[in-house]
Amino acid sequence: MPNYRPPEELTGDPGKVTLARGTLLYRVHGSHRGAADFNPKPAHCLYGGGRFDATEHDPYGYLYTGLSASAAVCETLLRSLPFDPLGGPRLLPRTAVRGRRLSTLRLTSDLCVLPLMSARDLAAVHQDTWLVHTEAQEYPYTRDWAHWIRHHTEPWAQGLVWSSKREPADRTVVLFGDRCRPRTLHCEEEGAVDFDTAEGRDWLNSMLLPYYVQLAP
16 A cells, blocks of 8 residues: 555545534643644654654644544554563553653634545545554655645645544544644643653553553653
């Protein structure tokens, strides 16, 4: 599938989902970045980066969130975290959470995003579950597909929503900064959890417990 290039034209009819004003979004991010700040740095077109990041071929600010705190935590922290063959809990290295926090964001206006949740949603953009399930080694291809989708859904698609790979019961969202109005996201200060504090680590351990994960000593 990664060798399948996007077609010249979009012949499907992509769906539209409205994220209503007042919707809460949850983001795990570095404490050096404001909770509502879009990441302005394009990923390399071949190395590193996330599933639907910008690149120099399509530069835009991007911001990943979950529709639940568990989706945000799982998507950010549980990637490629193996289970213990002896049955013990999975250990999350403390370096993975150092300098990070969970923030709660509230939408100040409706946003229109393109869904990639069902087989029909994906087929409408000439894709299947590979697009949202493949691992990091194929992200250069998923980024290329994201750019193609953006091109053919300009200007209405302000982001994408799909089933979280690490928590399939929840949803993950990426928003495009060049299609969202300023101050679309309002940070709910009381919803912040700083993972560099004892209280924040306790909160995180309680969130991770149902996934059989705990912070390493």
